[in-house]
Amino acid sequence: MLVFVTRRLLVALSVALTVSIVSFLLLHFSGDLATSIAGPDATAEQVEKIRVEFGLDQPIVEQYFHWLVSAVQLNFGRSYYFQDSVMSLISERLPITLTLGGLALGLAILVAIPLGVIAAIKQNTWIDRLALSFAVVGQAMPSFWFGLTLIIVFAVNLHWLPAGGNSSWQHFVLPAICLGYYAMPAMMRLTRTGMLEVLNSDYIRTARSKGLNESTVVLKHALRNAVIPVVALAAVELGFMLGGSVIVESVFSLRGLGQLAWDSISRNDYPVVQAVVLIIAVFYIALTFFADVLNALLDPRLRVR
Amino acid sequence: MSNLTLTANSSITSLPAVPEWRRIMNRFLGHRGLMIGSVILAVIILAALFAPWLAPHDPYVQNVSQRMIPPIWHDKGTWNHILGTDKLGRDYLSRLLYGARISLTIGISAAVISGLIGTTLGVLAGYFGGRVDAVISYIITTRLALPVVLVALAMASLVGGSLQTVIVLLGLLLWDRFAVVARSTTQQLRDAEFIASAKVLGASTPYILIRELLPNILSALIVVMTLEMAHAILLEAALSFLGIGVQPPSPSWGLMVAEGKSYMFFQPWVIAIPGVALMVLVLAINLVGDGLRDMNAPEGRS
Numbered sequence: 001m002l003v004f005v006t007r008r009l010l011v012a013l014s015v016a017l018t019v020s021i022v023s024f025l026l027l028h029f030s031g032d033l034a035t036s037i038a039g040p041d042a043t044a045e046q047v048e049k050i051r052v053e054f055g056l057d058q059p060i061v062e063q064y065f066h067w068l069v070s071a072v073q074l075n076f077g078r079s080y081y082f083q084d085s086v087m088s089l090i091s092e093r094l095p096i097t098l099t100l101g102g103l104a105l106g107l108a109i110l111v112a113i114p115l116g117v118i119a120a121i122k123q124n125t126w127i128d129r130l131a132l133s134f135a136v137v138g139q140a141m142p143s144f145w146f147g148l149t150l151i152i153v154f155a156v157n158l159h160w161l162p163a164g165g166n167s168s169w170q171h172f173v174l175p176a177i178c179l180g181y182y183a184m185p186a187m188m189r190l191t192r193t194g195m196l197e198v199l200n201s202d203y204i205r206t207a208r209s210k211g212l213n214e215s216t217v218v219l220k221h222a223l224r225n226a227v228i229p230v231v232a233l234a235a236v237e238l239g240f241m242l243g244g245s246v247i248v249e250s251v252f253s254l255r256g257l258g259q260l261a262w263d264s265i266s267r268n269d270y271p272v273v274q275a276v277v278l279i280i281a282v283f284y285i286a287l288t289f290f291a292d293v294l295n296a297l298l299d300p301r302l303r304v305r
Numbered sequence: 306m307s308n309l310t311l312t313a314n315s316s317i318t319s320l321p322a323v324p325e326w327r328r329i330m331n332r333f334l335g336h337r338g339l340m341i342g343s344v345i346l347a348v349i350i351l352a353a354l355f356a357p358w359l360a361p362h363d364p365y366v367q368n369v370s371q372r373m374i375p376p377i378w379h380d381k382g383t384w385n386h387i388l389g390t391d392k393l394g395r396d397y398l399s400r401l402l403y404g405a406r407i408s409l410t411i412g413i414s415a416a417v418i419s420g421l422i423g424t425t426l427g428v429l430a431g432y433f434g435g436r437v438d439a440v441i442s443y444i445i446t447t448r449l450a451l452p453v454v455l456v457a458l459a460m461a462s463l464v465g466g467s468l469q470t471v472i473v474l475l476g477l478l479l480w481d482r483f484a485v486v487a488r489s490t491t492q493q494l495r496d497a498e499f500i501a502s503a504k505v506l507g508a509s510t511p512y513i514l515i516r517e518l519l520p521n522i523l524s525a526l527i528v529v530m531t532l533e534m535a536h537a538i539l540l541e542a543a544l545s546f547l548g549i550g551v552q553p554p555s556p557s558w559g560l561m562v563a564e565g566k567s568y569m570f571f572q573p574w575v576i577a578i579p580g581v582a583l584m585v586l587v588l589a590i591n592l593v594g595d596g597l598r599d600m601n602a603p604e605g606r607s
Contacts, residue, residue: 019451
């Protein structure tokens, strides 16, 4: 087990390093950063001045190492736009995005697992079809449009919840529903197929033939095994949601990490963009690492590879 | 096995070929989701292809005196503009029809580009294994760790949004699932007898990969293709909605939602129409994908 964890940890670390290189290069080769920062009206001299000021005239490898050495110490430099350090901007916004992601994930799990279990028990009935349709619609709905629809219905027409901002817990309800519905279908389908598989297995037949009542069989014996892959998927989904929250945050004017990234992209504030991309990638890598370890703990067969 | 029976059948007469075709057709007709999905998708594709003939108006012509006319089911709707007009007086139905072209073009092109990249990587990793597999698996893991939406946003804003930019960006970003599926299906077939016999016959590796292996993993890849088409269409809409995807005056559905945003409280149909169009298209593609997967998987043929 220790060997397994160490090996996975090393892979995770090197993936994080590679992601930092790739995101750095992507931004630097997509266009001339100095020209973008200076704006369309700048003269050639102003562009040169900015290039020197931000160290963009240095060789790219040198720029990268300089950035990496500071990034490891959690120093992402200064924002071009605000006169703040990037780290202080991020630490201000990160809790909001994490709250949103956590709420959305919790909501998705609370809906997905019961729905998946019921759909599996009632396979091929109208309940199963309804549950599947609910999932299919969730996968097809553009999240920005769903968000706007929620605002029209629940904020403007019914006045139940606020339309945007982040000053109270009510402000998180609609965004969490919006983001959670996006993550729910995959988990529901996985719970359903997992349950179907488990319910047809030998040990469930044994449990039933022992005369255990059906709810004990389903909840204690079957669900416990069917839910393992769902937990792993939930960790990965949380990673995706942190990256995808940019759209939901911009629809609901939630001042989280995604909105910071989006504003910084429009302001050509690249140190911030780079830092946010790296931080979200590291979160994703960490979450998949924990999912792998958790899976291996619960299922010893996985440790071999 | 199935290859053998097929060649044996076709060499006798053309008669036995009919039941085989019928069997597939019956299975197709018997799968409700696949049927519904294909019909909707076919209608949208036809609407996109024949948009110039179907559209009642020019989608780009503005008419200030005809602004924000509601659709026909409202009291003030007119038959001249069945789905109403937008804030510049452009006919909404015509824009919707032309918008289908944008969504489909981006969905198909991005899925083809990412399919080429992902399949190449996945097949190489699965077939050669060992160090090649280790390197390619590492590339896949790295790609998965990159937040797609953020990277696409940042790059689109640097390169400048346009139809071509969006296609290339999404094509370069969405290949991961192709690679994962191509890799695992290739691994399953690597040691199959027909591959071994092709090797014995002295076939070159590219020949084996392209002519022997690829046709056998194609059905799995087509399912991924539908998923990634849907994914690309939704991402394009999101990019255009945020203003750095397809640029105005193009009638991209995501852009139509963005343009209608400031009117949505009093005229919700301005965002409802393009939003529902997006949802129906993606739903149809997903239904087709799910249906094809059921048809491929023997256990799903119930």
